[in-house]
Amino acid sequence: MKLTVKAKITTEMVIAELGKVAFASLRSFIELDENGQPHINLQNVSNDDLDALQDIQIETVLERHGSNPNGQPEYNRVRKTKVKLLNKLEALEKLALYTGAYKQRDDNIATALAQAIADIQARTSRAPISAAQ
DSSP states (O other), X not given: OOXXXXXXXXXXXXXXXXXXXXXXXXXXXXXXOTTSOXXXXXXXXXXXHHHTEEEEEEEEEEEEEEEOTTSOEXXXXXXXXXXXXXXXXXXXXXXHHHHTGGGOOSHHHHHHHHHHXXXXXXXXXXXXXXXXO
């Protein structure tokens, strides 16, 4: 008996999982503070977006921020969080092959691609990035 029959895995289930990865966005995980700096917030993230996570790393480090009046160094605890999504382009490629998007040869594809690029450029982060000095 095939594993897919035993586990009752359907094509629709596989496509739905690929869709979660293909259309997930880091914007679901990030909030900007009053200074435009990004901060990770997982409180309101949907299960579908969480399913698209490949890795999340949380690390607490000490960073020196100056010295006390006695000349001894003072430190702040800083939490650093890294979030990485599964491979979005790979999922999109698989969906495009499944849907036959590569076989369509009309002007609508070029128009859709141009619109997608314009949309991506329009939503690019405008958060200030400070250079290390």
